[in-house]
Amino acid sequence: MKTKTIGKVISLLLCAAVLIPFPTAKAAGTVPAITGETSRVTKEIRLSDGTNTGVVHTEIKLSGYYGNNRAVNIAEGDLSNTNLTLRVINSGKYMVSAKTMKAASEQYNSEHLGETVLASVNGDLYMTSIHSGSSVTKKTLCVPRGILMVDGEIWASAQIDQENLGATNAEQGTPAGLRPAFGITDLNQPVIGTPVISVNLSIGGKSISADGINRLPAMDSIIVYNHRVNSSNYALNDAYEVVVKMDEGSAFTAGGIISGTITQIYPAGSATRPSLADENIVVLTARGSRVSDLSSYCSVGKRVTVSTSVYDKDGRTELWQSVRDAIGGHFPTIIDGEENIINDNTYYPTTLIGYKDDGTVALVTVTSTLDKSRAALKMSQAGRLCRELGYNSVFYLDGGGSTTFVTLEDGTYTVRNKCSDGNARSVIGGVGFVWSDGKVCMRQGELSYIDSPIDLSDVSPEYVSGEMMSDLMCDPNNVSLAYNDTENALAMIVNTSTNDPYATLDYTPFKNVNAQDYKYVVMKVKTNITENKTATVHYACGADTGAGADRYTSTTIRAVTGWQYLTFPVDGMNGWSGSLNNMRLDILNSGNMNPGDTVYIDSVILCKNETEAINVKSGWKPDTACTDYAERVENNMVTPYFNMGDTDADGEINMVDLFGLKLYTKGKSTPDAASSYASDIDGDGEITMVDSFELKYRINKGYWRIESGRKTVISEMSPEYMEGKLLERIVRDPNGVKLSYNDSEDAFAMTVSTSTNDPFATLDLTKLERVDAEDYRYVVLKVKTNVKANNSFALYYACGGDTGAAEARSIRETLYATNDWQYIVFDMQGKTGWSGSINNIRLDIFNSGYMQSGDAVYISSIALCKNDAELSSIKNGIIP
Numbered sequence: 001m002k003t004k005t006i007g008k009v010i011s012l013l014l015c016a017a018v019l020i021p022f023p024t025a026k027a028a029g030t031v032p033a034i035t036g037e038t039s040r041v042t043k044e045i046r047l048s049d050g051t052n053t054g055v056v057h058t059e060i061k062l063s064g065y066y067g068n069n070r071a072v073n074i075a076e077g078d079l080s081n082t083n084l085t086l087r088v089i090n091s092g093k094y095m096v097s098a099k100t101m102k103a104a105s106e107q108y109n110s111e112h113l114g115e116t117v118l119a120s121v122n123g124d125l126y127m128t129s130i131h132s133g134s135s136v137t138k139k140t141l142c143v144p145r146g147i148l149m150v151d152g153e154i155w156a157s158a159q160i161d162q163e164n165l166g167a168t169n170a171e172q173g174t175p176a177g178l179r180p181a182f183g184i185t186d187l188n189q190p191v192i193g194t195p196v197i198s199v200n201l202s203i204g205g206k207s208i209s210a211d212g213i214n215r216l217p218a219m220d221s222i223i224v225y226n227h228r229v230n231s232s233n234y235a236l237n238d239a240y241e242v243v244v245k246m247d248e249g250s251a252f253t254a255g256g257i258i259s260g261t262i263t264q265i266y267p268a269g270s271a272t273r274p275s276l277a278d279e280n281i282v283v284l285t286a287r288g289s290r291v292s293d294l295s296s297y298c299s300v301g302k303r304v305t306v307s308t309s310v311y312d313k314d315g316r317t318e319l320w321q322s323v324r325d326a327i328g329g330h331f332p333t334i335i336d337g338e339e340n341i342i343n344d345n346t347y348y349p350t351t352l353i354g355y356k357d358d359g360t361v362a363l364v365t366v367t368s369t370l371d372k373s374r375a376a377l378k379m380s381q382a383g384r385l386c387r388e389l390g391y392n393s394v395f396y397l398d399g400g401g402s403t404t405f406v407t408l409e410d411g412t413y414t415v416r417n418k419c420s421d422g423n424a425r426s427v428i429g430g431v432g433f434v435w436s437d438g439k440v441c442m443r444q445g446e447l448s449y450i451d452s453p454i455d456l457s458d459v460s461p462e463y464v465s466g467e468m469m470s471d472l473m474c475d476p477n478n479v480s481l482a483y484n485d486t487e488n489a490l491a492m493i494v495n496t497s498t499n500d501p502y503a504t505l506d507y508t509p510f511k512n513v514n515a516q517d518y519k520y521v522v523m524k525v526k527t528n529i530t531e532n533k534t535a536t537v538h539y540a541c542g543a544d545t546g547a548g549a550d551r552y553t554s555t556t557i558r559a560v561t562g563w564q565y566l567t568f569p570v571d572g573m574n575g576w577s578g579s580l581n582n583m584r585l586d587i588l589n590s591g592n593m594n595p596g597d598t599v600y601i602d603s604v605i606l607c608k609n610e611t612e613a614i615n616v617k618s619g620w621k622p623d624t625a626c627t628d629y630a631e632r633v634e635n636n637m638v639t640p641y642f643n644m645g646d647t648d649a650d651g652e653i654n655m656v657d658l659f660g661l662k663l664y665t666k667g668k669s670t671p672d673a674a675s676s677y678a679s680d681i682d683g684d685g686e687i688t689m690v691d692s693f694e695l696k697y698r699i700n701k702g703y704w705r706i707e708s709g710r711k712t713v714i715s716e717m718s719p720e721y722m723e724g725k726l727l728e729r730i731v732r733d734p735n736g737v738k739l740s741y742n743d744s745e746d747a748f749a750m751t752v753s754t755s756t757n758d759p760f761a762t763l764d765l766t767k768l769e770r771v772d773a774e775d776y777r778y779v780v781l782k783v784k785t786n787v788k789a790n791n792s793f794a795l796y797y798a799c800g801g802d803t804g805a806a807e808a809r810s811i812r813e814t815l816y817a818t819n820d821w822q823y824i825v826f827d828m829q830g831k832t833g834w835s836g837s838i839n840n841i842r843l844d845i846f847n848s849g850y851m852q853s854g855d856a857v858y859i860s861s862i863a864l865c866k867n868d869a870e871l872s873s874i875k876n877g878i879i880p
Contacts (some may be wrong), residue, residue, distance in 0.1 A: 014206040031056075031074055034388050036064030044801060045075070045118045047091070047435060048411035052804020052837055054081050054766075055118045057407050059416060061369065066381055067347060069370050073405040073416045074389070075119035075363045076432045079188040080224070082145045085440040086184040088150045088325045088362060089120045089430045094230040095155050095214070096142045098426040101404045102413045105432065112434075119407045120136040120432025121363045121427075123353050124148065124328040125398040127163070127216060131288035136168040136216055137234035142428055143214060146179040146328015147195055154252040154308060155228045157197035157415045158328060160211050161216035180332055181325035182395040182431070184354050187445030190355040192332055192393045194313035195320045197254075199224055201284065202283050202305040203297045213252050213308070220288035222305060225252040231277045232283060240291040241266040242284040242305045243274050252311040254321050259281070262302045267295070282306060288386060316449060329397035337392055339383035341475055341504060341582065343546030349376040349420050353431060354386060354394030357452040359444070362391060363432070365405040369418040374400065374420040380545040384508070392450055401425045406432075447544075453509065454632055461510035461580065462518075463625035464604045466490040469505060471633075475584075476503040487526065489600040492585070501593055502586040504547075505539050505604065513606070516582045519571035521553075524602040525587070529559050534590040537568050542578025551575040557587065563602065565617050580606075645695050647671070647678050658699060663693050687751035719768045720776075720839065721879045722862045727763070734761040737845070747858035750843065752851045759851055760796075760844040762805075763862070771864070773799045774836045777840070778865040779826040780874050783815070784858045787846070791815045793824055793857075794844035800836025809833040812847060821860065823875050864878060 031042070040060045045053050055077040062070040077084050089108050091099035099107065105117040132140045148156040158179035164171045178194045185191065201209040201224070211221040212229055215880045217235035225233050227250065235241060246260035248756040260282065263367060266274055268291060274283050284304075311317040314335075330338050333352065352364040366377040366385070377385065379396075386394040401421040406413050415424050442854045454471060464472070466489035473481050473490065478498040484491040494501045507513075535557040538547035554570045570576045587599045605611040605622065612620065626632075645653040647660040661679050664687050665667035671679055671687065682692040722730070726799075727748035728741045736756035742749040765771075779795060793815040798804035811826050828834045845857040863879070865871045873879075 009052040011014060031058045032388060032390050034060055034062060036062040036066055038063050043409055047153045053435050054078055054084060057119060069368055070376060071367055071369045071417060073365045075433060078360050080444045081186060081442050082434050082439045082444060085188055085323060085434055086431060087434040087854045088327050089432045090150055091115060091428055095148060095428055096230045097706060098428050100426050101406045101430045102415055102424060104430060105406055105413050107458060110785045114437040116435045117152065117408065117510055118433040118435055120430050121365055122402045122404045122427045123397055123430040130169050131163050131167050132216055133166060133168055134220055135330045138236060139453060140304060141216055141234050142728055143216060144328055144429065147181045147197060147322060147326050148429065149326035152324050154197060154213055154251055156214040157212040160215055160221060162211065162221040164215045165219050179328050180395065181326050181328045183320060183326035185319055185322045185445060186324045187263055187441050189319060189447065190359060190361050191319045192315055192335060192395050193316050194308050196313060200307045204302045206297045208293055210302055217287060218286045220290055220547050222284060222286045222290045223291060225283040226277055227276050227279045229276060231274065231275055232273065235273055235285050237270060238268050240268050240286045240295055241274055241642065242294060242298050244282045246280050250280055252308050254308060255695055257305060257307045258579045259303065259305045262298060262304060265298060265300060319449065329427065331396050333382040333394045333396050334386050334391060334449040335393050338474060339387065339506060341383065342379040343544060344379035344779060347375045347378055348399050349374060350382060351392050351397040351400045353397060354391040356390055357392045357450055359450065360448045365403050365417050367403055368420060372420060372422045392452060397399045402427050451598045457511060458701040459510055459626045460624035461507050461513055462606045462622040465629060466602050467629050472506050473503045474506055477501065479503055484600060487600045489602045490597045492587055494597040495595055497592060497594055499592045501588055502584055504582050506582050507580045512579045516577045518606040518608055520607040521568040521570055521609055522605045522613050523566040524563055525566055526563050526600040527557060528598050531559050533557050533588045535566050536586040536589040537730060538584040538586065539576065540581045541575055544575055545581055547584040548575065563642050565612055568798040581744060588626055588782055645681060646679060647675050653699065655699065658695050661695055665689050665692055689692050717768045719765050719771060720864045724860055727859060730764050730767050731761050732764050735759065737761055742858055745858045749856055749858050750845050751856040754851055755852055757845055759849045760842055763841040763843060765840055770837045773836060773838045776864040776866055777827065777829050778871050779828060780863045780865055780871060781824045782821055782860040783824060784821050785815060787817050789817050791849060793846040794847040795826055796842035798832065798839045799833055802833060803839055805842045825871065
């Protein structure tokens with residue numbers, strides 16, 4: 001888990017426990033509303049046999065902020081359902097073959113028995129004749145720009161600098177730079193990072209570093225090839241190539257080692273080139289300055305070992321070492337809730353992939369609703385859109401004419417978006433949700449590495465402390481950013497000789513403010529510079545998202561010891577109106593700066609008038625100043641994963657856990673931090689015999705299988721009988737009611753929290769074992785109420801393809817005003833929509849008349865009964 005940069009709050013992961021998989025698919029949550037939304041259609045994707053997959057497709061139409069005539073297609077899936085995963089949907093056996101995503105999805109199914117693509121989008125951009133021209137290859141070699149991994153095998157490492165040497169566009173001679181990627185581990189954990197593949201050759205005991213796997217045979221490089229690149233790498237005749245017959249296959253894997261014997265050498269100038277069709281050979285190709293690195297040591301009969309390793313520039317190396325499928329693209333738009341601001345205002349069809357705080361994964365495209373239109377999303381808008389959708393981290397795949405969104409419906413694939421070429425473009429790869437008839441993995445890995453953003457939506461940005469800035473600064477240019485505990489301030493440290501050091505302070509996480517309400521921006525700073533410099537603030541408000549040459553204000557930062565105040569007048573400045581989006585802080589903006597030149601920023605304050613600006617120097621802070629930021633950070637740390645009741649952390653809850661808990665209560669054994677959490681069953685902060693009794697009861701009843709710090713997972717439980725404690729964990733989305741467990745009544749309490757005529761909450765049955773509604777005639781509730789007059793109790797049910805409440809799918813019975821327990825029996829026989837798997841039941845506890853705060857219904861149990869005999873048993877206290 002990423003620790004917060006303020007350096008004051010340390011969060012300990014108490015346990016790296018994992019989750020027991022759902023027995024059936026759990027549908028993803030509701031997609032939040034988007035600015036400018038005019039309509040939406042939502043539908044869960046099913047297999048041809050009607051199986052619910054939990055992957056939900058939502059199509060939203062937009063008009064306004066993001067542009068008119070826009071369509072957003074979203075497919076969301078919860079990978080804690082281990083029948084579901086993300087896969088690279090490659091267009092064929094070789095990465096250079098090209099197909100539409102519709103055809104690639106169909107082909108994937110035919111080649112993977114028991115697997116079905118549910119929804120897919122285009123993936124990485126790829127090299128064209130711009131890079132793979134006549135000075136590089138005999139024929140265009142369409143390898144991807146970024147890393148490509150398929151089922152644990154590395155098909156390609158990322159683009160290298162040498163590939164730009166012969167480019168015919170503006171990239172010519174420029175560094176390729178780091179290529180971020182999206183990956184999914186073998187435990188269904190989504191991750192975004194910057195993986196770097198290292199390749200080492202050992203030839204006759206001599207160690208040689210190669211430049212890449214299945215890349216272009218570029219000048220001054222050594223590239224290692226296998227059959228995944230197709231039958232040829234199209235290398236020019238000046239290449240020196242070595243054929244190695246491998247002992248056991250030619251697959252490259254992270255941390256893998258393969259060995260073989262040199263069987264043939266093609267010196268520079270050879271008229272023929274080696275074939276790559278044999279799946280048991282590897283070809284080493286060198287050009288230019290690197291030819292001698294191979295030719296000096298290679299000869300027929302020598303042994304060659306190829307070893308590969310992966311590390312992540314962004315610090316999640318351990319995850320990337322277990323990545324099963326990975327695909328590259330352009331760049332992240334959000335990482336750990338922090339927006340990557342891209343100042344590109346060109347409208348462009350867009351393809352995104354990302355995940356939420358809880359690990360839910362989404363595929364997203366934004367396109368026009370008009371034929372052959374490239375008007376879609378600005379790159380500068382991508383971050384805001386993803387934040388509105390509630391995503392934690394999002395990666396920008398390829399866009400433009402490649403953008404394609406495909407879903408399965410009634411056994412066939414349909415392209416859901418308008419493609420800007422008029423028809424879907426053939427691409428060399430994509431990514432999609434895949435349903436497996438068998439388990440992808442036994443359980444999903446822990447998600448504590450996902451660092452959720454701090455919610456500052458209720459905080460005014462009038463006062464931003466150095467602590468807050470440490471988490472809000474982005475896009476550093478020639479500076480490093482760090483919180484300095486000694487100065488209690490954000491340090492901006494120049495890290496290279498430059499005349500342009502800066503970073504951007506992002507204001508979008510805060511409560512919206514109007515820039516024109518403030519006349520001054522004041523900063524409290526300290527510096528180690530030896531001569532005065534100019535300090536400049538570039539601001540972006542309203543529709544502006546990045547620095548503009550005509551939107552700035554400057555003052556002098558003095559070479560003095562101690563703290564000083566920089567006052568920037570902004571009243572009436574060009575563009576200083578509308579919501580404040582960000583400020584680019586060019587704190588040292590004149591002359592060349594040297595590494596180590598530093599500015600410490602204690603705070604940035606927005607002042608409404610000159611009096612406030614003057615008073616800042618005397619320690620004045622706005623009344624709205626946030627003084628609990630450190631506490632917010634601490635409370636926001638990712639909840640450690642622990643399995644409630646799993647005292648021995650083996651992933652199961654059984655009598656062994658009960659025995660361990662009894663040892664703790666008797667003082668014969670001392671629990672560690674993780675076991676303490678797992679043993680405190682009643683959540684009162686102590687481990688007592690009450691916890692032992694509670695755990696024993698639940699083990700015997702089979703009600704409680706596992707609870708994690710993030711989500712409740714209940715394995716193999718039938719909803720035929722749900723008592724109050726279970727209801728507490730599966731009732732959600734309250735409207736006008738407070739949900740709690742009432743110890744006195746030993747029941748689940750739904751208490752009206754505000755005067756309303758519509759109090760309700762929803763019973764989510766997707767968390768339990770799947771059952772078919774038509775197998776049950778009655779829904780029976782054992783309830784008690786404190787109201788003084790009879791009322792109506794309504795059930796709204798959603799089964800099969802239905803996911804929400806509808807009047808046509810509802811039934812009502814009388815709730816009697818009595819202090820005794822009563823049974824409310826709903827006869828479902830013949831009711832509209834009562835068929836297929838039961839997804840949820842909305843409990844409208846008081847469905848007639850206006851209710852007052854404090855009116856309550858206590859629910860002891862809810863039972864599903866197949867017939868009159870079972871109904872009679874329930875009323876007599878006999879449970880299934």
